[in-house]
């Protein structure tokens with residue numbers, strides 16, 4: 132990959148003049164609003180952008196953000212992390228997962244702790260990296276602890292596809308993929324919901340298309356703007372949402388035209404459908420959400436670590452620490468500084484709840500960047 | 505602190521500081537150690553030690569041997585000392601190729617010459633396969649202080665903050681090499697001996713308050729240490745931070761911040777405002793310092809904190825990196 136192409140991805144989307152321009156437009160338009168509007172950014176990536184680039188400092192008082200459930204790391208309930216921990220301790224197992232997952236505390240500790248006690252835990256940037264690890268360790272079983280939203284799911288499906296086609300004997304999957312629309316639906320079904328509009332994550336829609344959000348303006352009266360992750364993207368999207376309110380519209384709009392279509396990537400969707408099916412999933416902080424997860428189809432049981440290691444995996448559901456209000460944060464009912472142990476007992480170096488663990492987490496973002504405001 | 509040591513505790517960031525404070529400083533407590541400088545000052549001598557454990561051993565721009573000499577000599581240079589005598593102690597894994605060892609030692613020889621330093625004592629241990637990762641090198645250095653009084657405890661509002669070159673190259677290079685990311689061939693470690701640059705500045709009479717090479721923990725860790733040690737606020741203009749397109753690219757791709765990436769030939773300077781222009785001119789006369797830049801100022805706005813100001817008028821704290829930001833790189 133050449134660095135020039137990479138630069139094209141963000142160059143221009145951090146242009147100070149454009150950002151300041153949107154700041155003015157939003158300020159002018161927001162004066163026409165009759166009330167405060169609460170925008171929920173569904174995805175932790177947006178939370179991160181908003182905090183890191185100081186977006187809140189650029190917005191008028193009557194535009195507020197509610198931080199949503201959108202980080203695959205933080206929504207992982209403890210019992211699933213315990214699964215990973217236990218799997219990593221099985222003889223001749225290499226447990227592989229993606230970045231931040233390694234730091235999330237389960238009830239016995241994190242995968243990082245498991246590793247310091249001798250487990251072979253590795254992180255990769257792409258699920259396909261498991262192929263190399265499996266080839267280099269023919270006498271070991273590589274278990275991929277798969278996490279992520281619609282964005283990363285196709286890569287996990289592609290891994291399984293290769294494993295089957297090339298008949299690779301030593302790779303298993305432990306699936307923890309979740310999908311975005313179901314928790315959004317769960318949140319706005321809650322009577323106490325204060326969300327007026329959504330910022331939809333563009334990377335999810337690159338795969339699944341913008342169509343997955345059509346029900347929100349249509350059936351629930353909540354506008355959605357599918358937004359990129361650069362500061363210019365977010366500012367433009369906020370401006371689009373404000374315009375909808377002052378013009379009395381309620382629509383699904385796409386800010387991120389660079390790569391989002393209505394249908395999305397059909398090939399990736401087909402690959403996912405072939406191997407995975409919708410299942411119920413328990414979200415940390417939000418509880419059970421029907422059909423919000425993806426599991427392996429029964430015909431692929433022989434690749435399912437959860438089935439194969441069933442006897443050793445803990446079954447009990449474990450709730451968060453009593454003082455942790457991750458659940459309310461995920462629901463948009465509270466903001467991180469309202470947690471009584473925020474920044475004291477709970478810090479990125481000693482996280483109590485998952486929102487502090489992932490670098491995309493709301494608590495972590497507030498801790499790192501949010502203390503000026 | 506955790507019950508067992510984690511990789512995060514060697515990251516040069518918060519957990520690392522915590523471990524050092526709670527275990528080592530507690531036991532070794534003394535005045536010299538507690539000044540927490542790059543090298544200890546004992547009379548007109550400076551002394552420092554460092555162990556090197558990089559993987560891969562050979563990478564674009566350097567290898568573990570060059571690193572082992574630069575790292576220690578640079579710590580001396582940062583105290584205004586000329587590197588003179590080094591020790592070299594190696595722990596080698598059984599099965600290591602002699603040819604690689606010779607290449608590493610040759611790199612060390614070449615780099616010692618640049619510093620005008622010599623190895624005067626050494627030690628070699630060979631351990632069974634699996635006990636270490638190929639080769640670990642420890643170097644200890646003794647230098648003669650040319651300019652006394654340089655200290656990261658003295659940064660004040662009379663100073664401005666400079667960086668000698670573009671940041672993050674070493675960390676990004678090692679990362680790219682590890683992960684097999686093919687980047688444009690111009691991405692190289694900044695691994696380099698800094699004494700020549702320091703000498704040029706001192707010879708020209710630049711008034712240096714503090715210098716520190718931004719190794720593990722990167723520029724962010726250095727600035728935070730200074731802010732804490734000197735009880736000042738350091739305000740940095742994000743726009744002025746020198747970062748190459750290649751490093752920006754790696755950071756974008758992997759979600760890192762260049763300010764947290766390790767360097768091996770990049771240092772941060774606090775110098776008297778009046779000396780800034782001269783310092784920039786001298787630094788820029790070195791080929792590798794073409795991007796040298798004044799990046800910020802010292803104020804009292806938020807003492808002990810570093811503020812990063814965006815080009816669109818927002819600001820945030822720049823924290824000491826924490827967590828296992830990267831796999832261990834040195």
Ligand code: SF4
Pocket residue numbers: 454455456457460467470471472473474477478482483484485486487488494
């Ligand atoms: S500060 Fe920690 S304990 Fe409190 S809500 Fe956030 S993650 Fe949970």
Ligand code: SF4
Pocket residue numbers: 174175176178198199200201202203204205206460461485486487489491492493494
């Ligand atoms: S850390 Fe928690 S609140 Fe933040 S994005 Fe992730 S799930 Fe959402």
